Amino acid sequence: MASTPPSILLNVVVMGLGMHPGAWRYRDGDPFDYTTLEYFKRTAQVAEKGCLHAMFLADTLAVSEENFERPNLGAMDPTIVLSALASCTSNLGLIATASTTFNEPYNIARRISSLDHISGGRAAWNVVTTFVPDVANNFGGTLPAHDDRYVRAEEFVDVVIKLWDSWGAGSTIGDKAKGVFADGSKVTKVEHLGAHYKVNGASTLPRTPQGRPLLFQAGSSGPGRDLAARVADVVFTAQNTDEAAQEFRTDVRRRAQEKGRDPNSIKVMPGLMPILGGTVAEARARKDTLDELSGQAELKKLALRVGVKVTDLELDKPLPIDLIMSNPNFKASEGFRNAAVRLAREKNLTVREVLYQNGGGHRQVVGTPEQVADTIEHLWRSGAGDGFNLMIDVVPSGVEDFVSEVVPILQKRGLFRREPTGRTLRESLGLPMPRGAAAIAAE
Numbered sequence: 001m002a003s004t005p006p007s008i009l010l011n012v013v014v015m016g017l018g019m020h021p022g023a024w025r026y027r028d029g030d031p032f033d034y035t036t037l038e039y040f041k042r043t044a045q046v047a048e049k050g051c052l053h054a055m056f057l058a059d060t061l062a063v064s065e066e067n068f069e070r071p072n073l074g075a076m077d078p079t080i081v082l083s084a085l086a087s088c089t090s091n092l093g094l095i096a097t098a099s100t101t102f103n104e105p106y107n108i109a110r111r112i113s114s115l116d117h118i119s120g121g122r123a124a125w126n127v128v129t130t131f132v133p134d135v136a137n138n139f140g141g142t143l144p145a146h147d148d149r150y151v152r153a154e155e156f157v158d159v160v161i162k163l164w165d166s167w168g169a170g171s172t173i174g175d176k177a178k179g180v181f182a183d184g185s186k187v188t189k190v191e192h193l194g195a196h197y198k199v200n201g202a203s204t205l206p207r208t209p210q211g212r213p214l215l216f217q218a219g220s221s222g223p224g225r226d227l228a229a230r231v232a233d234v235v236f237t238a239q240n241t242d243e244a245a246q247e248f249r250t251d252v253r254r255r256a257q258e259k260g261r262d263p264n265s266i267k268v269m270p271g272l273m274p275i276l277g278g279t280v281a282e283a284r285a286r287k288d289t290l291d292e293l294s295g296q297a298e299l300k301k302l303a304l305r306v307g308v309k310v311t312d313l314e315l316d317k318p319l320p321i322d323l324i325m326s327n328p329n330f331k332a333s334e335g336f337r338n339a340a341v342r343l344a345r346e347k348n349l350t351v352r353e354v355l356y357q358n359g360g361g362h363r364q365v366v367g368t369p370e371q372v373a374d375t376i377e378h379l380w381r382s383g384a385g386d387g388f389n390l391m392i393d394v395v396p397s398g399v400e401d402f403v404s405e406v407v408p409i410l411q412k413r414g415l416f417r418r419e420p421t422g423r424t425l426r427e428s429l430g431l432p433m434p435r436g437a438a439a440i441a442a443e
Helices: 037-049 078-086 105-118 133-139 146-164 222-231 242-258 280-294 297-306 321-325 334-347 351-357 369-381 397-412
Strands: 009-014 054-057 093-099 123-128 172-175 180-182 190-193 198-201 214-218 234-237 267-276 362-367 387-391
Touching: 009 037, 009 267, 009 397, 037 054, 037 078, 037 397, 054 078, 078 093, 078 105, 093 105, 093 214, 105 123, 105 146, 105 198, 123 146, 146 190, 146 198, 146 222, 214 222, 222 242, 234 242, 242 267, 242 334, 242 369, 267 280, 267 369, 267 397, 280 297, 280 362, 297 334, 297 351, 321 334, 334 351, 351 362, 362 369, 369 387, 369 397
Parallel strands: 009 054, 009 387, 054 093, 093 123, 123 214, 214 234, 234 267, 267 362, 267 387
Antiparallel strands: 172 180, 190 198
16 A cells, blocks of 8 residues: 655644734724634634644733734633534644643643544644743733743643543443443552642543644743653744754754654644735735734734834844843743844844744745745755644635645645545644553554
């Protein structure tokens, strides 16, 4: 039997009404569409029709980044939205973001496991540690230091995995005639006493259809890469140059191998923001109109990402790299900051030019469907990623345009699948079953 040719992995990321800050003014429809099921349903079904692998939802726990000037990028609880979408999709993966800093392991294990069960094995948890200081105000505390957040995250993820794995081989019986539902002796009680968490019990749910839900991880710092290399199935990263993306993927795979993992068992998917037009002029007109409608929103977000004041950024002057890197009070995402700094330094860009290539922190491609497909193919072939998380500028039009115009080009080139591959998200992404789970899931 011939082996399935490799396929670029593509997930659609839905944030607010679109990743671009001007999306809510640019698009047709109600400015509050992002609070309706129909909005997400339409987008999910378009993505599934285009054979995209999954829908990815962010989880934003404070209003400070958007400051009521536009829709919050992750206002809705991802697990609730994705649970609703499980009933109106069949193959699309469902990726929910949840913070390890402002949640409890048992709750997250239960919520994501529930999503995996009701979707037939299509769920994933995107592990984040939260980098926005204002979030802490909503939870009665202060944001821990960067490295402390990752120490907490390591323990958090370990507990969640133990809970997902607590139902062992032979634990599910379901014998109505004998009246035997489950064999409790084969369910392992999690007895965890750590620096941050104390958990003494087992999951209420049996092991899920794909062995356990997938773990996505979004972090590019040293501790973030170590966490990814140890436990992640997929890494979501912000890389703005070819070289940075290639180096990141090589480094994560190396770290995974050092931890005893097959480097092919971890997929790296950088963010990519396509802004499409039938011609280059049309694509640039879309981008320019979005920028005009957003005012200074892009500039404010860049300032927040790199840890300086808006007044420190002059559009037609270089990014103030020395000022950025010398900030002793920086507590935001090192990945976003370093991606922008490296882009500016390597290409000698002004702030204005950085904004044109850095879409909300991710690599931005403004052009025709052919040019976007060329970029995706080039990055994939060069080892910059196993696939890409598509940061859609305006929803749903950006998703519809990508599916109708870019996907067919990639399919014609033999780079992207024409039909779903696999029953679960794990199978769809070409990932192995977790250690020890294959026999249990096959029961």
